[in-house]
Amino acid sequence: MQDYLQQFASLISVIAYIFLIIGILKPNMEQSFAAFLLWGMLDTIAMITSIIEHGNFWLPLSNSVGATIVAVVLVAKKQVVWTLVETLTAALVIICLIIWAVAGEMAGLIASSLAVLIASVPQMVDTYKKPWATPTSAYAIFLFADALSIFAAKAWIVEEAFYAVIGTILSLVILVFSMKKYQPIRA
Numbered sequence: 001m002q003d004y005l006q007q008f009a010s011l012i013s014v015i016a017y018i019f020l021i022i023g024i025l026k027p028n029m030e031q032s033f034a035a036f037l038l039w040g041m042l043d044t045i046a047m048i049t050s051i052i053e054h055g056n057f058w059l060p061l062s063n064s065v066g067a068t069i070v071a072v073v074l075v076a077k078k079q080v081v082w083t084l085v086e087t088l089t090a091a092l093v094i095i096c097l098i099i100w101a102v103a104g105e106m107a108g109l110i111a112s113s114l115a116v117l118i119a120s121v122p123q124m125v126d127t128y129k130k131p132w133a134t135p136t137s138a139y140a141i142f143l144f145a146d147a148l149s150i151f152a153a154k155a156w157i158v159e160e161a162f163y164a165v166i167g168t169i170l171s172l173v174i175l176v177f178s179m180k181k182y183q184p185i186r187a
Helices: 002-024 033-052 058-076 084-103 105-119 121-129 136-151 158-178
Strands: none
Touching: 002 058, 002 136, 033 058, 033 084, 033 105, 033 121, 033 158, 058 136, 058 158, 084 105, 084 121, 105 121, 105 158, 121 158, 136 158
16 A cells, blocks of 8 residues: 555656646746756655665655756756855765765665755745745645655655655745745835
């Protein structure tokens, strides 16, 4: 039963990416290219380490593919920005790879999951500054998929639930920020 719930959570994540891509294709919707590029890389690390540890790899799998596709769509839309924040965040990917190589799969899974949260900072900042530019429905679906993936864990252990807990936190923050849909008054 838990395997089916994990796969269902992954399918829901795919649906969220479809909503997100539809939203991004609208002229007033914006997302952080750096966040999605980094998420794609970090989710791939989380997926590989979850597979090696015989854990719940379905959500990181769908997020790895989805985030990479979103990054490509953002490049095609010419919505690419790279600042010091993105450079510092990219360093997390390298740190995760080093931790993974030195300390093993479990440490790599923890490091990459935490780095996914930190790599969310550019998207969180963008959403806080311009909430109307983030499709709220997509992040509501992501939140549901992440929470379902926690519920689908076979045990309350790192390889089963940690990545989904991190995803739930970041989805919740972005969702809450995106619900603040007013535009600031300019003086």
